[in-house]
Amino acid sequence: MPDSKPRPYPFLAFNFAVEIHRAGEGKPLVEAAFSDVDGLEMTMDVKTIKEGGANNRAIRVNGAVAYANLTLKRGMTENFDLWKWFEDSVADPRLRADAEVVILGPDGSERARFQLSRCVPIKMKAPTLSSTGAAVAIEELQIAYETLKFVPGKAAA
Numbered sequence: 001m002p003d004s005k006p007r008p009y010p011f012l013a014f015n016f017a018v019e020i021h022r023a024g025e026g027k028p029l030v031e032a033a034f035s036d037v038d039g040l041e042m043t044m045d046v047k048t049i050k051e052g053g054a055n056n057r058a059i060r061v062n063g064a065v066a067y068a069n070l071t072l073k074r075g076m077t078e079n080f081d082l083w084k085w086f087e088d089s090v091a092d093p094r095l096r097a098d099a100e101v102v103i104l105g106p107d108g109s110e111r112a113r114f115q116l117s118r119c120v121p122i123k124m125k126a127p128t129l130s131s132t133g134a135a136v137a138i139e140e141l142q143i144a145y146e147t148l149k150f151v152p153g154k155a156a157a
Helices: 082-091
Strands: 014-022 036-038 042-049 059-067 070-075 097-104 109-127 138-144 147-154
Touching: 082 109, 082 138
Parallel strands: none
Antiparallel strands: 014 097, 036 070, 042 059, 070 138, 097 109, 109 138, 109 147
């Protein structure tokens, strides 16, 4: 007898939101729509321990976790909040922010959330400019973060 539960469909990669907040500030640090987000990634080192006399196996132990850099891309507008954040971080290297990337469903409901802590901007790239093209000017920001946590949406829990 077939299972009566509907099959889960994969999330769509184009429906997401990005929220960046600096500690102690009520309003978001960045209010922008991004066209691309990349770098939600963590990798765990694995240590190999060889046990004397046990030549047929090796013990594998979890090691430290490393995180990628988050890359955000958006069409450049008159909103220069990303540039200001970078300049503020140069002036005060202790400044940090928290970011969340929210995956949304077709109806706009939250499906999942990636929480990034203690973020610092590490690269700000101006758009490529060309007098022969008509493409949108895309600016790029790279952010280093200290931790990444995945939080399922309410419907997925």
